[in-house]
Amino acid sequence: xxxxxxxxxxxxxxxxxxxxxxxxxxxxxxxxxxxxxxxxxxxxxxxxxxxxxxxxxxxxxxxxxxxxxxxxxxxxxxxxxxxxxxxxxxxxxxxxxxxxxxxxxxxxxxxxxxxxxxxxxxxxxxxxxxxxxxxxxxxxxxxxxxxxxxxxxxxxxxxxxxxxxxxxxxxxxxxxxxxxxxxxxxxxxxxxxxxxxxxxxxxxxxxxxxxxxxxxxxxxxxxxxxxxxxxxxxxxxxxxxxxxxxxxxxxxxxxxxxxxxxxxxxxxxxxxxxxxxxxxxxxxxxxxxxxxxxxxxxxxxxxxxxxxxxxxxxxxxxxxxxxxxxxxxxxxxxxxxxxxxxxxxxxxxxxxx
Numbered sequence: 081x082x083x084x085x086x087x088x089x090x091x092x093x094x095x096x097x098x099x100x101x102x103x104x105x106x107x108x109x110x111x112x113x114x115x116x117x118x119x120x121x122x123x124x125x126x127x128x129x130x131x132x133x134x135x136x137x138x139x140x141x142x143x144x145x146x147x148x149x150x151x152x153x154x155x156x157x158x159x160x161x162x163x164x165x166x167x168x169x170x171x172x173x174x175x176x177x178x179x180x181x182x183x184x185x186x187x188x189x190x191x192x193x194x195x196x197x198x199x200x201x202x203x204x205x206x207x208x209x210x211x212x213x214x215x216x217x218x219x220x221x222x223x224x225x226x227x228x229x230x231x232x233x234x235x236x237x238x239x240x241x242x243x244x245x246x247x248x249x250x251x252x253x254x255x256x257x258x259x260x261x262x263x264x265x266x267x268x269x270x271x272x273x274x275x276x277x278x279x280x281x282x283x284x285x286x287x288x289x290x291x292x293x294x295x296x297x298x299x300x301x302x303x304x305x306x307x308x309x310x311x312x313x314x315x316x317x318x319x320x321x322x323x324x325x326x327x328x329x330x331x332x333x334x335x336x337x338x339x340x341x342x343x344x345x346x347x348x349x350x351x352x353x354x355x356x357x358x359x360x361x362x363x364x365x366x367x368x369x370x371x372x373x374x375x376x377x378x379x380x381x382x383x384x385x386x387x388x389x390x391x392x393x394x395x396x397x398x399x400x401x402x403x404x405x406x407x408x409x410x411x412x413x414x415x416x417x418x419x420x421x422x423x424x425x426x427x428x429x430x431x432x433x
Contacts, residue, residue, distance in 0.1 A: 083149050085114045091148060092121070095141045098133060103141060107176075108134075110158075119145055119153045131159040176285065181319045184288055187221065187296045189321040189433060191352065192314060194344070196336025198305035201357040202326045204403055205393065206302035207235045208410035212417075212424035213298065214257035215410070218433055221252070221259040221299040223287055225310055227280050228273050230264030232302060237406020241266055242291075249292040256411050261291050277309045284313055298433045306336075307343040315347035322350035322432070324390065328358045329377035337378070341385065352432050353388035354378050355423070358395035388430065391423045 083091075092109055093102030103109050103123065110122040123138050125131040138155050145153045184190060193209075195202040203226065210222040224232035233239060238253045238260055245251050252261040263283060267273060275283070293299065298321075304310050314320065323344045327337035337354070344351050356378035361370045372395060382389035396416050402409040410420035427433045 082116065082151075083114060083119070083145070085112065087148075088112065088114050088119060088121075088145065091144050092141055095137060095144055097137055103137070116151070118151055119149065121155050123155060123157050125157065125159045128159045131157045176282075178285075178317065181317055182289065183319045184293055184299060186294055187299045189298045190301065190318060191298060191321055191432065192225075192301045192303055192311075192323040192349070193326060194303040194311065194323055194340050195305050195326045196307075196338065196340040197333055200305075200326055200328045200333055200337075201393075202305065203231045203235060203302050204399060204408075205326050205355060205357055206300055207232060207403065208399075208408045208420045209423060209427070210258045210300050211256045211408045211410040212420040213300075213427065213433060215421065216424050216428060218297040218428075219259075219295060220257070221261075221293050221296045223291075223299060223301045224260075224262030224264060225284060225287070225301050225314065226304040227263045227275075227283055227310060228304060230262045232260060232262045233264045233269075234406060235403040235408060236260050238265065245292055248290065250286075250290055252291050252293065255406075256408060259293060259296065261287055261293075263287065280309060281313045284310060285317065288318060307339055311343060312347070315344070315349045320349050322352040324352050324355060324432075326355045326357050327378050327381075328373040329356055329371070329375050330373040331377070333373070334377050334381055338381070341387075351387055353390040353430070354382045355390050356392040359392035360394045361396075362394060364397070390426050390430075391419075393419055393423070 089104050093104040095103050097103055097106040097108055099106055108123050108125070110124045112121040123134055125134055134157055138157055142153050142155050193202060193206045206222065210220045214220045222232060222236070224230045236255045236258065238255050242250045242252060242261065242265055252259050253265065254260060263273065301314065325337055325340050327333045341351055358373050359375055361372050379389045379392070394416065398414065399409045399416050409416045
């Protein structure tokens with residue numbers, strides 16, 4: 081008997097997983113191939129321990145199919161993610177279907193902070209802007225969406241795995257008046273995230289919709305650099321209020337920043353403004369001002385593109401030291417903290433937040 085893909089899925093869904101659901105309903109089946117000469121599929125678990133426990137289920141699935149067809153049937157077990165997953169959260173699962181862009185309950189505005197390339201200080205700007213807005217009295221959330229290289233746990237000084245609230249929702253952490261969530265809090269910090277695109281999309285979907293963000297004035301999303309899967313999924317699947325692009329003044333960075341701006345335009349995401357980071361350097365010994373990466377290039381680009389220029393931030397050693405220590409410079413009272421306070425005020429005065 082020849083089975084169709086739908087037939088195979090129906091048979092597999094009759095095989096129960098440890099949760100009591102069918103294999104298909106449990107979202108455990110991957111890479112299903114149904115040909116005239118063979119049926120192949122993968123059963124993917126969250127951890128190696130879960131994969132071992134699923135061996136009887138794998139055997140049952142193979143036998144169930146063999147009973148209905150004469151073609152060879154093969155199935156393999158695989159695992160991904162941390163060995164001890166967060167309760168009620170299968171990190172990196174494939175995304176679930178949704179009917180268009182979704183809002184985040186309780187969150188008034190969602191703002192993506194992006195850059196065309198890495199190394200321009202986007203994550204530093206994101207963390208310090210979040211703290212500066214919180215000090216202005218705003219209820220602020222910070223989502224670290226740089227899933228391959230999450231840095232916000234270190235920069236915001238948070239650690240420990242978030243816990244489930246018992247309702248399949250994850251309780252975020254908080255620091256410096258900001259509510260924080262990052263994939264870096266849920267995986268081994270020393271292990272690389274080696275996931276396929278669909279797993280990343282599923283993880284992003286969970287970090288937005290399965291986290292108990294509470295009532296927020298704004299959720300800032302620290303994007304990875306570039307114009308990849310995360311940016312595409314976020315713009316298409318989430319009701320973004322808009323995006324802010326961070327760049328240094330140098331020509332190479334601006335070339336890539338323009339690509340990020342074009343991506344947001346193509347995806348119909350409003351660009352709320354541009355920020356020039358590492359704009360000037362003031363020598364702490366003699367006070368001399370140097371333009372290491374140039375100066376004013378982002379302001380000129382904003383004028384040319386008829387976009388708001390939100391401000392210029394100096395390059396500063398104390399900012400780097402503060403980020404490495406887990407206390408953003410914006411939490412203090414120095415000149416750089418005032419620079420971020422001024423940036424936050426522009427966001428408020430401009431109606432962005």
